Amino acid sequence: MTITKRRIDPPTGRVTVGKGQLVRITVTSDVPDELHVHGYDLGARLPAGTPGSVEFRADKTGLFEAETHETELVLFQLVVR
Structure with a gap:
């Protein structure tokens, strides 16, 4: 996934x-941020670019x-079955 000017590609989905x-x-991401996966409590630093x-x-x-x-963007919802 890429984030540019707060736009997510591919678009948010499941x-x-x-x-x-x-x-x-x-x-x-085009700005420094942190990725987080809820429920699994996993994360990764996202240095810009x-x-x-x-x-x-x-x-x-x-x-x-x-x-x-930082930008509080929902990237996607992960469904585990």
């Missing part, structure tokens, strides 16, 4: 994965938001 699946989220990523096993079922902390 991403569905199966329980136990390996998930990697990579984000590049440099990709930041988290990788984890989706071992909890439910609906979890991935967002930025």
Whole structure:
């Protein structure tokens, strides 16, 4: 994903994965920020213009938001079934 002038590409939506699946989220932001995945309490620094990523096993079922902390943008909702 990329964030430019508070616009997210691809646009915000839902991403569905199966329980136990390996998930990697990579984000590049035009301003310094922090990526956070709720429910999994994972985060990554996002230096301006440099990709930041988290990788984890989706071992909890439910609906979890991935967002930025400083700009408070919801990147997407992760659905784990």
